[in-house]
Amino acid sequence: MATRIYWFSGTGNSFAVAKALRDGLGGAELVAVVQGLAGEDGAPAERIGLVFPVYGLGPPGIMKRFIARMPLPAGAYVFAVATCGGMMGATMAIVNDLLRKRGSALAAGFGVKMVDNYPPFGGAPGRASQQRTLEKADAAIAAIIERLKTWPAVTGIPRNPLWRIASRCVHWTFVRAFSGADRKFHADGKCDGCGVCAKVCPVANIELAGGAPHWLGHCEQCYACFHWCPKQAIQYGRRTARQVRYHHPAATLADMRRAGASPETPA
Ligand SMILES: Cc1cc2nc3c(=O)[nH]c(=O)nc-3n(C[C@H](O)[C@H](O)[C@H](O)COP(=O)(O)O)c2cc1C
Ligand code: SF4
Numbered sequence: 259m260a261t262r263i264y265w266f267s268g269t270g271n272s273f274a275v276a277k278a279l280r281d282g283l284g285g286a287e288l289v290a291v292v293q294g295l296a297g298e299d300g301a302p303a304e305r306i307g308l309v310f311p312v313y314g315l316g317p318p319g320i321m322k323r324f325i326a327r328m329p330l331p332a333g334a335y336v337f338a339v340a341t342c343g344g345m346m347g348a349t350m351a352i353v354n355d356l357l358r359k360r361g362s363a364l365a366a367g368f369g370v371k372m373v374d375n376y377p378p379f380g381g382a383p384g385r386a387s388q389q390r391t392l393e394k395a396d397a398a399i400a401a402i403i404e405r406l407k408t409w410p411a412v413t414g415i416p417r418n419p420l421w422r423i424a425s426r427c428v429h430w431t432f433v434r435a436f437s438g439a440d441r442k443f444h445a446d447g448k449c450d451g452c453g454v455c456a457k458v459c460p461v462a463n464i465e466l467a468g469g470a471p472h473w474l475g476h477c478e479q480c481y482a483c484f485h486w487c488p489k490q491a492i493q494y495g496r497r498t499a500r501q502v503r504y505h506h507p508a509a510t511l512a513d514m515r516r517a518g519a520s521p522e523t524p525a
């Protein structure tokens with residue numbers, strides 16, 4: 259049976275998980291969600307994996323839009339692995355809702371605690387802490403792969419209904435506040451106009467004009483531009499100049515540029 263893993267990632271955590279799943283599950287096919295949205299995936303697969311970061315206790319908007327229209331054969335086994343800084347909230351419940359609207363359901367859902375990359379909450383920690391988190395994450399990913407080899411039924415949806423409701427409220431508020439929002443991004447004097455930020459943006463939301471980046475108002479909040487800028491010139495608001503820039507050691511700039519190779523047409 260063919261297994262295809264669709265991934266979305268800003269700083270490589272989810273990409274690293276997708277790669278580990280591909281290798282651990284005997285050669286599943288990896289497809290970036292932006293390429294899936296552009297219709298660049300092949301024939302529908304019987305087993306579908308979705309790997310993505312948690313944003314505001316739910317899935318990223320781009321992943322939700324993809325689930326609503328991805329190739330989904332009847333009876334497909336759909337599993338999801340979300341990477342997060344430690345709090346996944348209602349993520350798997352929301353994924354399950356979207357699949358149910360399409361006559362399917364989430365067969366298995368897992369979370370992996372990774373390095374937190376969210377600048378408004380302080381951003382990534384120092385190297386030693388990153389190292390500890392990534393070592394624990396490697397063990398968690400290995401355990402998920404072993405479980406997935408049996409294609410289990412384990413949705414990862416929180417059992418506590420109050421927590422599910424509270425998480426959905428937080429996610430709804432996050433979506434309302436941040437959908438498309440990018441006005442707080444700016445490049446400081448260290449910018450040399452190299453264009454890396456525009457190339458890593460998965461949704462073509464950055465344009466270079468006059469040798470500096472300009473944000474176009476349909477941001478996915480992935481913070482790839484912020485973390486991958488080689489000069490650390492991109493700031494978010496006023497408090498990020500001294501923050502650590504992070505990307506997962508198993509992800510390269512070329513990997514992220516490939517993910518942005520087929521930018522989704524802005525809604
Ligand atoms: C916009 C945004 C919102 C986030 N919200 C959460 C959250 O609600 N809970 C959490 O544990 N981590 C949160 N994080 C941290 C990321 O989920 C985590 O660092 C993830 O592994 C990043 O994956 P990536 O490297 O594949 O982009 C958030 C990060 C971003 C950029
Ligand atoms: S990646 Fe950084 S240095 Fe390069 S153009 Fe963008 S902001 Fe400027």
Ligand code: SF4
Nearest residue numbers: 459477478480481483
């Ligand atoms: S502008 Fe930056 S944060 Fe927004 S989607 Fe593009 S790379 Fe991600």
